[in-house]
Amino acid sequence: MPARIRTSRPDHRDRAGTAAWTAAWTAPPQRPSSSFQTNWSEEGFHDHTLRQVVRVTAPGDELRIRLSNRYGTSPLQLTGATVGLAADRGAGQVPGSTRELTFAGKESAVVPVGGRLASDPAGLRTDRLRRLTVTLYLRERTGAATFHDQAYATSYRARGDRRANDDGTPFTETTESLYYLTDVEVRGNEAGxxxxxxxxxxxxxxxxxxxxxxxxxxxxxxxxxxxxxxxxxxxxxxxxxxxxxxxxxxxxxxxxxxxxxxxxxxxxxxxxxxxxxxxxxxxxxxxxxxxxxxxxxxxxxxxxxxxxxxxxxxxxxxxxxxxxxxxxxxxxxxxxxxxxxxxxxxxxxxxxxxxxxxxxxxxxxxxxxxxxxxxxxxxxxxxxxxxxxxxxxxxxxxxxxxxxxxxxxx
Structure with missing residues (x-):
């Protein structure tokens, strides 16, 4: 067996001494397809709020998300997004935990065809193995959606802007795929x-x-x-x-x-x-x-x-x-x-x-x-x-x- 590698990667702090980011959750992106189960990748979204529940495996004091439009056929226009602590089940989230996500300081953003986008840092303390909600409001028609097909986790959809909803009741449509969301990264003294x-x-x-x-x-x-x-x-x-x-x-x-x-x-x-x-x-x-x-x-x-x-x-x-x-x-x-x-x-x-x-x-x-x-x-x-x-x-x-x-x- 070869000797273990000891070469160091770049230190986990940036030049200002701030703790660097650590990947805490990921889902590889795929091309839109009908595949083997019902999903929304080919039809996309129009005036929909999409709520996805993920579990992070590292703690942090701040987090950010990454979105991908790698396989989209038109620019993805994101009207707004939030992140919060997930409730015990379903599409609910803990009241008062929601944080609005911004992108270069703005609520809305455009992800070009084939492109990726990271949010600004959001101040939300997350424990290891904590479930989070990531909620995207997509007011404009998206076209076919970059997605992850077999998530073995339920994603939720509601008509209109439901980002502020906590109890999850408007989210009556479900699939077991993920859309656009590819990463959640955290940082803090305990993250990396x-x-x-x-x-x-x-x-x-x-x-x-x-x-x-x-x-x-x-x-x-x-x-x-x-x-x-x-x-x-x-x-x-x-x-x-x-x-x-x-x-x-x-x-x-x-x-x-x-x-x-x-x-x-x-x-x-x-x-x-x-x-x-x-x-x-x-x-x-x-x-x-x-x-x-x-x-x-x-x-x-x-x-x-x-x-x-x-x-x-x-x-x-x-x-x-x-x-x-x-x-x-x-x-x-x-x-x-x-x-x-x-x-x-x-x-x-x-x-x-x-x-x-x-x-x-x-x-x-x-x-x-x-x-x-x-x-x-x-x-x-x-x-x-x-x-x-x-x-x-x-x-x-x-x-x-x-x-x-x-x-x-x-």
Whole structure:
């Protein structure tokens, strides 16, 4: 195993001595599409208030949000936005906690086609693992919306300007996708820490296994959520970001499944402030889609294990140049899943062997063995199976978090 990186990244204070920003929550942006569930990405918004609930994994005295119009076809005209502390359930928020967000000192803003925008700092004290509401009022017609498809969290919509509403009753329309919102960043004396010269933030980078397919909606039971909970409970809290996209591929872009891991790695991992470690869990879809008979979901030709290894090595080099450590995760068993066959199984075994033995990673977490059935190493343990023989349930994601937490200690 290679020696751990000790090169320092830039200090977490700016030139004026103010604590720098730390990424506390993220959701990778995707192209508008109908995908597999009801969402509002293709129709967009017009005189709508959009309320989204997120859980931050770092505390702070101030926060800011980032919005993306990366895949929009027209400038995004934002009439106004607020942030507040979320109530226990639904679209409600704690009365008196709401803060108006400004952009370059103004209430309204325009995000150009393909562009991003950060809000000004807002003074709202947030604890670790606290749920927040981010509310956007979109008075003008937006056109198709940049979004994150499979959020496993409910977003809410109401007609008219409902930013000031606390009880959530006007928000009668719901989806399980996120729109425009890509990041919440915090700063304060407790927000960012160092671990031997590195920032302490962890990015979970992968496909639907990281995004949380099979987990309970609105329960924060995806494995990055469970990891943040576990680290906090054992007295070693760290920011944990979920940069998974359902169906994501390591080597090829897809209109449904997002930009490839290779092309989005810098944006969705390395550019996040306060990140020092990435957990890489990618490649299952490259193997499964290319070897299956599911031509509807076949966005790429057959790929070799050598190609997947070369891509992972390139990502490791990218991360190391930015002083970010890489934890390699083996692919989970998937016997019985729709694209399991002898060829895909052989490729999974070969790739997993390389992950375990190559020494290319700073640490390795063997999820394949941890979640395998006791009597069949190529089948997901029934106790951890969400039902499709490929994605874990809540209990399975808890095991993933436990194994990753062990790897982070090494």
């Amino acid at each position: 820490r160092r671990l031997g010269g590195r920032a302490d933030g962890v990015v979970a980078f992968g496909d639907s296994l990281t995004d949380g397919f099979g987990s309970t909606t609105d329960a924060d039971r995806r494995w990055p959520d469970a990891l943040a909970d576990r680290l906090a409970a054992q007295g070693t809290p760290r920011p944990v970001l979920n940069s998974g996209i359902g169906g994501n591929l390591l080597l090829h872009d897809s209109s449904w499944f997002g930009d490839s891991a290779w092309s989005r790695f810098e944006r969705d991992v390395l550019d996040k402030p306060g990140v020092g470690t990435v957990v890489l869990l990618e490649g299952l879809n490259d193997i499964g889609f290319s070897e299956s008979d599911l031509t509807t979901y076949k966005p790429n030709p057959a790929v070799s294990v050598a190609e997947l290894i070369a891509a992972q090595r390139a990502l490791i080099r990218q991360a190391h140049r930015r002083c970010v450590e890489v934890v390699g995760a083996t692919l989970l068993p998937m016997k019985g899943a729709e694209y399991y066959n002898a060829t895909s199984a052989a490729k999974i075994r070969e790739l997993n062997h390389w992950i375990r033995t190559s020494g290319a990673f700073d640490a390795v977490v063997d999820l394949n063995r941890a979640l395998a059935a006791p009597d069949d190493p190529e089948r997901l343990n029934p106790a951890y199976d969400s039902g499709d023989h490929k994605h874990p349930n809540d209990a399975g994601y808890e095991v993933v978090a436990e194994e990753v937490a062990k790897a982070l200690k090494k």
